[in-house]
Amino acid sequence: MADEPLILGIETSCDETGVGIVRGHTLLADALASSVEEHARFGGVVPEVASRAHLEAIVPTMDRALTEAGVTLADIDAIAVTSGPGLAGALLVGVAAAKGYAVAAEKPIYGVNHLAAHVAVDTLEHGPLPEPAIALLVSGGHSSLLLVDDLARGVTPLGATIDDAAGEAFDKVARLLGLPFPGGPPIDREARAGDAASIAFPRGLTAAKDLAAHRYDFSFSGLKTAVARWVEARQRAGEAVPVADVAASFQEAVCDVLTSKALAACRAQGIETLVIGGGVAANSRLRAMAEQRAEKYGIQVRVPRPKLCTDNGAMVAALGSHLVAAGVAPSRLDLPADSALPLTTVSV
Amino acid sequence: MLVLVVDSSTPAVTAALVEVSADGVASRAHRCTVDARAHGELLAPQVDAVLADADARPRDLAAIVAGLGPGPFTGLRVGLVTAATMGQVLNIPTYGVCSLDAIGYPAASGAPVLAASDARRKELYWAVYDGAGQRIVGPEVSAPAVAAARARELGATIAVGDGAHRYAEVLDLPVRVEPRYPDATVLALLAAERIRSGASSERLTPLYLRRPDAVAATGHKPVLP
Numbered sequence A: 001m002a003d004e005p006l007i008l009g010i011e012t013s014c015d016e017t018g019v020g021i022v023r024g025h026t027l028l029a030d031a032l033a034s035s036v037e038e039h040a041r042f043g044g045v046v047p048e049v050a051s052r053a054h055l056e057a058i059v060p061t062m063d064r065a066l067t068e069a070g071v072t073l074a075d076i077d078a079i080a081v082t083s084g085p086g087l088a089g090a091l092l093v094g095v096a097a098a099k100g101y102a103v104a105a106e107k108p109i110y111g112v113n114h115l116a117a118h119v120a121v122d123t124l125e126h127g128p129l130p131e132p133a134i135a136l137l138v139s140g141g142h143s144s145l146l147l148v149d150d151l152a153r154g155v156t157p158l159g160a161t162i163d164d165a166a167g168e169a170f171d172k173v174a175r176l177l178g179l180p181f182p183g184g185p186p187i188d189r190e191a192r193a194g195d196a197a198s199i200a201f202p203r204g205l206t207a208a209k210d211l212a213a214h215r216y217d218f219s220f221s222g223l224k225t226a227v228a229r230w231v232e233a234r235q236r237a238g239e240a241v242p243v244a245d246v247a248a249s250f251q252e253a254v255c256d257v258l259t260s261k262a263l264a265a266c267r268a269q270g271i272e273t274l275v276i277g278g279g280v281a282a283n284s285r286l287r288a289m290a291e292q293r294a295e296k297y298g299i300q301v302r303v304p305r306p307k308l309c310t311d312n313g314a315m316v317a318a319l320g321s322h323l324v325a326a327g328v329a330p331s332r333l334d335l336p337a338d339s340a341l342p343l344t345t346v347s348v
Numbered sequence B: 001m002l003v004l005v006v007d008s009s010t011p012a013v014t015a016a017l018v019e020v021s022a023d024g025v026a027s028r029a030h031r032c033t034v035d036a037r038a039h040g041e042l043l044a045p046q047v048d049a050v051l052a053d054a055d056a057r058p059r060d061l062a063a064i065v066a067g068l069g070p071g072p073f074t075g076l077r078v079g080l081v082t083a084a085t086m087g088q089v090l091n092i093p094t095y096g097v098c099s100l101d102a103i104g105y106p107a108a109s110g111a112p113v114l115a116a117s118d119a120r121r122k123e124l125y126w127a128v129y130d131g132a133g134q135r136i137v138g139p140e141v142s143a144p145a146v147a148a149a150r151a152r153e154l155g156a157t158i159a160v161g162d163g164a165h166r167y168a169e170v171l172d173l174p175v176r177v178e179p180r181y182p183d184a185t186v187l188a189l190l191a192a193e194r195i196r197s198g199a200s201s202e203r204l205t206p207l208y209l210r211r212p213d214a215v216a217a218t219g220h221k222p223v224l225p
């Protein structure tokens, strides 16, 4: 499909510098530089460290993406960039870079929503997204449930976390268990050897009284505290902490809430497609549980491969490609980086 | 040779086009907006505007000069990433100049001068220049009183720059009104030899002078009483 537009995407909303290139729904390049190791000793992403790393990484990452795709910037039809939400200083490096590329190469620019990009990336793996769809986006920075009626023009937020993001809970529990940062992969690994039914950890905002006001919202702060209490009680009693069982039971509680609320949203709206994205979507239990439960209701679950779930440039390019195909007008050159960009704004 | 100059190290977001010839540097177009909170919004449209003002296309550029700071990090990075990405697309060299030099160099007139910009947190980014405009100390970041004491030791009789205006009382030196912010033509002038000789492109590393605010994670805080 050589006549489909060639779109470049730039992502710098957190600790990953990503440059992706797509043609239509075809992924041509997905180059990534991560500063995750620089943040590990701080137990979380340090915004200024991330911003400095983006500045150093953007030019070499762009070079790698262009080489991988076998194209030059002159060949590109439009440049898409994450304009928010995310870390303000980190976003600004990507937005300014995209503008530099756009001005120098005389190309249109699209400032796009990071969360909508997490949904759009699935089109690179599974083709056009049936609309409407429900999207569950879970990472260290966000936990949102959205109704996607028209990905090019607007998505409707149904619910979100009222305290910690799901990925944050993984990071905090991992630290509690002496596992490395980021916490998602090591907890997933440990949990495989554990008994998920061994400890009954709480499921936040699932009681009848909470459902009235927070039907599609999440809360992971109480769960995190419950895990901490449980682990501390064992330690104080001088007993060994069964890391695998704690990891499995914690992970089960998170996945249970996420999948039950996401599927409840699908059923309430009569929607047959659930897309899951964000770093936590790489969790093997979340994938398995979502598919198993969705099958009962005839709901199709779409989860891109793990590398496309975590933050990357390809997802931004995928959304840019979708916007261009839908005839959406480009952004102005004075587009801002907006750390609190609302979900209802797909492109600025 | 047509050269793009950008500086975002101070509240003055600057883009300019200059002509660098064998005998000098002449301004062709200049845009500057003073707004400490909108570097990201302002700079690229200003680059676009100076190109239009000079009736030039990006591909007409022969080099890019960027002020390396020091300056508040978030805004400073906007200028540097703009210069680096444009240089990459156009395959032209990029050169860095200490932004304070573009304040101190033009202000020097025989006697040493203290050039200072606002570093926030009640501190200054500063450097001291000799009578010919050569930087002799700095760039550094410190409290205004510390900068003033060092400048006086070095024989400075005058202060210049936005930081000098803001902290005139503490510095207790006469303040030269101009330039208040880095002068774009001077930035190009200070890189002119490199531009003319076709020196190899430089990596634009900000003069941060401060480490990131971050504390290493401490042990877990118990939740049980």
Ligand SMILES: [Zn+2]
Binding pocket: A114, A118, A139, A141, A278, A279, A310, A311
């Ligand atoms: Zn994300």
